Amino acid sequence: MTRARSGFISMAMVLLAVCTSGLTAQEASEISVEITAERVEEEILSTAAHTTIITAEDIESSGAASLVTLLEEVAGIQFRSYSGPEQAQVNMRGFGENSYGRVLVLVDGKRLNRMDMQGIQWLSVPLQRVEKIEIVRGGNSVLYGNSAVGGVINIITRGPVNEREFSSTLLYGGHLSETYGWGQINQQQVHAGFGGSDYDLDVDFEHQSTDGYRDRTFHESIGANVNFEGRPRDLLSGRIGIAYNQTSYELPGSLTKTQFEETPEIAVNQEDAGEEYFLSFDGGAEWMPTTSLSLFLDGGYEYQMKVYDTASWSSYSDTAYNTGQINPRFVIDLPYGAVPLKIVAGGDVYVSALEKADYSDKSRDTLNYEYDSSLQTYGGYTDLSASLSDELEASVGARYDAARITAVKESDGLDESDWHRALVYDGALRWNPTNNSKVYLKGGTIFRYPFTDEQTNFGAGTFNAELKPETGWNAELGGTLAAGRAFTSSASIYILQMQDEIAFFDPDGWLGPDPGSNINLDKTRRIGGDLEILYKPMERVETDLAYSYVRAEFADGSNEGNTVPLVPAHTVRGTVNLLPVNGLEIEPAVSFVSEAYQGGDNTNTGDKVEAYWLADLVIRYQLPIDEDMMLVLRAENLLDAVYSPFVQYDGYYPAAGRTVTLSVSYRN
Numbered sequence: 001m002t003r004a005r006s007g008f009i010s011m012a013m014v015l016l017a018v019c020t021s022g023l024t025a026q027e028a029s030e031i032s033v034e035i036t037a038e039r040v041e042e043e044i045l046s047t048a049a050h051t052t053i054i055t056a057e058d059i060e061s062s063g064a065a066s067l068v069t070l071l072e073e074v075a076g077i078q079f080r081s082y083s084g085p086e087q088a089q090v091n092m093r094g095f096g097e098n099s100y101g102r103v104l105v106l107v108d109g110k111r112l113n114r115m116d117m118q119g120i121q122w123l124s125v126p127l128q129r130v131e132k133i134e135i136v137r138g139g140n141s142v143l144y145g146n147s148a149v150g151g152v153i154n155i156i157t158r159g160p161v162n163e164r165e166f167s168s169t170l171l172y173g174g175h176l177s178e179t180y181g182w183g184q185i186n187q188q189q190v191h192a193g194f195g196g197s198d199y200d201l202d203v204d205f206e207h208q209s210t211d212g213y214r215d216r217t218f219h220e221s222i223g224a225n226v227n228f229e230g231r232p233r234d235l236l237s238g239r240i241g242i243a244y245n246q247t248s249y250e251l252p253g254s255l256t257k258t259q260f261e262e263t264p265e266i267a268v269n270q271e272d273a274g275e276e277y278f279l280s281f282d283g284g285a286e287w288m289p290t291t292s293l294s295l296f297l298d299g300g301y302e303y304q305m306k307v308y309d310t311a312s313w314s315s316y317s318d319t320a321y322n323t324g325q326i327n328p329r330f331v332i333d334l335p336y337g338a339v340p341l342k343i344v345a346g347g348d349v350y351v352s353a354l355e356k357a358d359y360s361d362k363s364r365d366t367l368n369y370e371y372d373s374s375l376q377t378y379g380g381y382t383d384l385s386a387s388l389s390d391e392l393e394a395s396v397g398a399r400y401d402a403a404r405i406t407a408v409k410e411s412d413g414l415d416e417s418d419w420h421r422a423l424v425y426d427g428a429l430r431w432n433p434t435n436n437s438k439v440y441l442k443g444g445t446i447f448r449y450p451f452t453d454e455q456t457n458f459g460a461g462t463f464n465a466e467l468k469p470e471t472g473w474n475a476e477l478g479g480t481l482a483a484g485r486a487f488t489s490s491a492s493i494y495i496l497q498m499q500d501e502i503a504f505f506d507p508d509g510w511l512g513p514d515p516g517s518n519i520n521l522d523k524t525r526r527i528g529g530d531l532e533i534l535y536k537p538m539e540r541v542e543t544d545l546a547y548s549y550v551r552a553e554f555a556d557g558s559n560e561g562n563t564v565p566l567v568p569a570h571t572v573r574g575t576v577n578l579l580p581v582n583g584l585e586i587e588p589a590v591s592f593v594s595e596a597y598q599g600g601d602n603t604n605t606g607d608k609v610e611a612y613w614l615a616d617l618v619i620r621y622q623l624p625i626d627e628d629m630m631l632v633l634r635a636e637n638l639l640d641a642v643y644s645p646f647v648q649y650d651g652y653y654p655a656a657g658r659t660v661t662l663s664v665s666y667r668n
Contacts (some may be wrong), residue, residue, distance in 0.1 A: 019053040019635060026503070044201050048395065048428035049140075050478045050492035050530055054133040054160065061585075061620055061665045063632030064169060064188050065208060067122045067133075071153070073616075075546030075573045076530050078593065080566070080646035082653055084212070084219045084278070086123050092137065093150035093496060094526040094550035096566030097503045097599055097648075102149035102448055102470075104140075107158055107300035109327055110282055113147050115352040115375035116453045117221040118306065118319075123221040124245040126206040126277045128169065128189040131158030137530055138494060139446035139474040141424045142397040145348050145379045145608045149446045149470070149498075157227070158202075165202075167667035175213040177640050177657025180265045183211035185661055200229040209404045212250065212275035213656035215267035219249035223278075235288040245278040253312060254651030257607065259291035264654040279303045292333050296346075299326035309362055315326055316359045330551035350375070355433035356458070369459075371409035373452045380404050381405040391432045398425040403469075405456075407494025412461025420469045422447040446496075454502055454518045468520050472498035486536045493529040499553065506600065506649070521602075524564055526550055540579040547572045562604045563597055566648075568611070570594040590615050599648030607650070611645035632663045 040437065044051060052074055064070040068085035071077050078086040080099075100119050105112040112120045134154040141148050168190045175183035187208035194201045202225075206215035209220035223245035231237045251274060252267035259266060282300030289295070302323040329346025353374040360366045372564065372629040383397035401424070405419040426444020448470040455467050478492030501524050506516030528550030536542045548571045551563040563569075573591040597604050619633040640658040647653070 019190075023609070026177055029054075035104040042204065045432060045436070045438045045480060046154070046393075046430070048393075048430040048442045049600075050137045050476070050490055052137075052478075052490075054135070054533065056131050057108075059127050059130055060169075060630065060665055060667070061618075062663060063171070063228040063618060063620075063634035064078055064127065065185065065661065067125055067127065067130075067155075069101060070634070071125070071133070071135075073589075073591075074574060075532070075571050076548035077135070078568070078571065078645065079576075079654070081655075082254075083217055083249055083251050084210070086121060086219055086221070086247050087119065089119055089253075090153070091150070091369055091535045091566075093494070094513050094528060094552035094564065094567045095150050096564050096596075097551070098451070098454075099150070099566070101147060101451060104144050104146075104148040104152045105155070106144075106152065106506055108282065108284065110300050110325060111147075111350060112471040113453045114321070115323070115451065116354065116373070117451045121203045121245070121247065121276060121278060121304070123208075123247050124223065124243065124280075125155055125206050126189060126225065127200075128167065128191045128206060129204045129225055131156045137492060138442075138476050139426075139444065139472075139496065141422075142381055142399045142426045142444060143383060145190075145376055145381070145399065145401055146403065146447070146449050149448050149472070152495075154330045163195050163379045165191070165195070165668070167191045167665065169663055169665040171208075171661050171663040173634075173659065173661030175210075175659050177213065177659075179640065179642050180213045180657045183213050183217070185659070186273065187663075190357045193251065198231045200227075202227050213659070214252060214265045214654060216250040216252040216269065217267075219247065221245065221247040236286070238283070238285040239557075239631040240283040241281070243278070243280045243282075246276070247278075248275045249273065250505065251310070254648070254653055257650060257652060260644055260652035260654060264644075264652075267426075269310075269312040271309065273309050277303075277305040290655060294331040296329050296331075299328070302326070303596070311362075315368070316362050316364060317356060318364070319354055319356040321352060321354045323350075325350045340387040343382065344385075345380075347380045348377070349379075352376075354452075368408065369411050369461075371407065371414070371458045373408070373456065373458075374404075374406045375449070376404045377449065393430045395430075396425070396430070397444075398423070401447070405450065405452055407452065407456040407458070407463055409458055409461050414456075414461045414463060414465035415457070418455065418465055420449050420450075422449075422469060422471070437480060439477075439479040441475075441477050443473070445471065445473045447471050448502075449649040450502055450518070457517065464517065467502065467518060468500045470495065470498055470520075471503050482613075488532075488534040490532045494527070496526040498526075503602075504600070521554070522559065523555040524552065525555040526552045526564075527589050528552075529621040544575040544577070545573075559602045559604075565601050566609070566646075568594045568596040568609075583624055585618075585620040587618040587620070589617070593645065598650070599646075607647070609647045610643065611643070614637050614641060626666075628668045629664065629666045633660075634663070635660045 011244040066085040068079055068088045072079050078091045081088040090103045091102040092103050095102045105120055122215045123205050136152040139149050140152050173185045190205045192203050201240040204225040207222045212218045225243045227241035231240040234274035251272035253269035280302035284298040287295045301324045306319045308317045326349050332343040334341040344394045355372050360368050379401035381399035387393050400583040403420045408415050424445040428442035430440040450467050456463050474496040480490045483489040500520035502518055503521050505519045533545045552567040554560050554562050575589040579587045591614045596609045598609050615638040617635040617638050621631045623629045633668035636659040644652045644654050
C-alpha cells in the first residue's frame with residue numbers, strides 16, 4: 001500500500017470517528033443555516049456537501065474591499081492575477097491553468113463565468129449587497145452543469161430586512177510597502193432599502209479606486225444596482241433587478257526572475273490597460289401552488305464590453321458580449337409513506353455570443369482582424385432523495401447536457417462549429433448520527449466544455465475540432481460536528497480523476513516560432529482533504545483553523561507521476577479572535593501556501609513558485625455611543641513579504657505588499 005493511499009484511509013477513519021463521537025448536542029440551531037448547495041434551501045446538516053458560509057455580518061466585520069480579498073482568506077481557495085482583483089483567477093481542489101473554468105460562480109442563480117478565457121469580473125458584485133456566500137467544495141455537475149468541477153461559489157444578494165434600511169461604508173488606506181512604496185486606496189458604498197408587507201426595493205452604489213501596489217496597477221470601479229421584489233400573494237413572489245458596472249485598470253506585465261528579485265515594483269508594459277462595461281437585467285419568480293410542489297424561475301440578460309489597449313502586443317481590441325440565460329426548476333416534496341421523497345428537477349439554457357475587433361493602433365484606424373464566436377449550452381437534470389430513516393438519506397441524480405461552439409473569421413475563411421455532449425450522474429448517502437452532526441459519502445461524474453478561444457485560435461484562424469470536453473469522476477467522504485458555540489468542525493477527503501483536461505502547450509516557450517495550442521492532457525488525479533475547525537476555549541477567545549491538502553498529479557502518459565503545475569499541495573490559515581473589552585475585537589491571522597511548479601512546467605524541471613507565509617491583522621471596534629457604527633482597521637501582509645503566487649513560463653506576477661485600510665460602516 002502506498003504512503004498516500006495509507007494516509008487517505010487513515011484520514012477517513014479519523015473523520016468517521018470524530019463525526020460519530022456522540023458529543024451531546026447543545027444548540028443544534030447554531031449550525032442550522034439555510035443553504036442552496038442542492039439547488040433548494042436546506043439546513044447545512046441536511047446536505048451531502050462540505051460547505052463554508054460567509055454571512056453579511058462576516059463581510060461587514062472583515063473590512064474587505066472586494067470579493068477576492070474576502071474569499072482568498074478561505075483555505076482551499078487561491079487566486080492568481082495579472083494585476084488586481086478585476087483579473088483574479090480562482091482555484092479550488094487543485095486545478096492550475098485556467099482554473100477559473102473549473103469553479104462555477106453564481107449570483108442569485110445566474111452564472112458569472114464567461115464563454116471565453118477572459119475570466120470573471122469580480123468587481124461587478126458590490127459587497128454591500130451580499131446576504132451570504134456559499135462555498136461548496138467538490139464536483140457538482142449534475143445540479144449545476146458546465147464548470148462545476150472543483151467547486152461552486154454561490155453569491156446570494158439581499159433585500160431590506162426592515163421597512164426602511166440604510167447602510168454605508170467608507171474605506172481609506174493604502175499600500176504601505178518598503179519595497180513597492182505608497183499607493184492610495186479608497187472606497188465608498190451606500191445601500192438604501194424600503195420594504196412593506198408585499199414589496200421590497202433596494203438601491204446600492206459602490207465606488208473604489210487604488211493607485212496600485214506596483215507601477216501601473218491602478219484600477220477604478222463604479223457600480224450601481226436597483227432591485228425590486230413583489231409578493232402579490234402569500235405563496236407567490238417575483239423579483240427584477242438592473243446592475244451597471246464600469247471598471248478600468250492597468251496591466252503592468254510579467255517580470256523575469258531577476259527583475260522580480262531585484263526590482264519587483266517595476267512595470268514592463270508602460271501602456272497596457274483595459275476597460276470593462278457591464279450592464280445586466282435579471283429576474284426570478286417563486287410559486288408554491290400546493291404544499292408539495294414549488295416552482296422556481298431564474299434568468300437574465302447581460303451586455304459586457306471589454307476594451308483592451310495592449311501596446312506590448314501591438315493589439316488594440318474591442319469585444320462585445322451578449323449573454324442570456326434561463327433556469328426553470330421545480331421541487332416535489334412527498335413526506336408521506338414509508339419512504340419520504342423529494343424530487344428536484346429543472347433545466348438550464350445559456351446562450352452567449354461575442355464580437356471582437358482587433359486593431360494595430362490605439363485610434364482604431366487599422367483593422368488587424370475581426371471575428372464572431374458563440375457558446376450555447378442546454379441541459380436538463382433531476383435529483384431524487386429518499387429519507388430511509390430519521391437519520392439516513394440517500395440521493396441519486398443525472399443530467400444530460402449539450403453545447404454548441406461556433407467560430408467565424410471571414411478574413412481567414414473560418415466558419416466552424418462543434419457540438420459537445422455530456423451525460424453525468426451522481427449519488428450520495430448522508431447520515432446524522434446526532435442532532436448536531438452529519439457524515440456523508442458521495443460520488444459521481446463531472447465535465448467541463450472548452451472555452452470558445454480554447455477550441456479556436458482566432459489569431460491564426462484555426463479551429464481545433466479534435467479538442468474534447470473535460471470529463472472525470474470524483475468521490476468524497478466528509479462530515480460536520482458541532483457542540484453548541486464552543487466547537488464546530490467540518491472535514492472532507494476526496495479523490496478526483498480527470499480525463500482530457502485542457503491546457504495550453506507551447507513547445508518552445510512564449511517567444512519561440514511555434515505559437516502553441518490547447519491540448520487534452522493525459523489523465524490527471526487529485527487526492528486531498530479540507531479541514532475547518534472553530535474552537536472557543538473561553539468566552540472572549542475564539543480560534544479558527546482551516547487546512548487544505550491536495551496531491552495533483554499526472555496519472556498517465558509521459559509525465560506520469562509529475563505534479564500538475566500551479567497547484568500548491570498545502571494551504572493553511574489560522575485566526576485568533578480576541579475580545580479584551582466589550583465592543584473591541586482583535587483578530588491576528590497567519591496563512592501559509594506551499595510551493596508549486598510554475599505554469600507550463602508539466603515536466604517539473606523549471607524553477608518553482610516559492611512557498612510563502614503571510615500575517616494579517618483586523619481590529620474591529622463597535623462604537624459605544626452608536627451600536628449601528630463600526631470601525632475596522634485591516635492590515636494585510638503585515639510583514640510586507642515579497643512573493644509571487646503566479647509564475648508562468650518564467651514570467652513572474654508579484655502580489656501586493658503591506659496594505660492597511662480603515663473602514664467606517666453604519667447600518668440601521
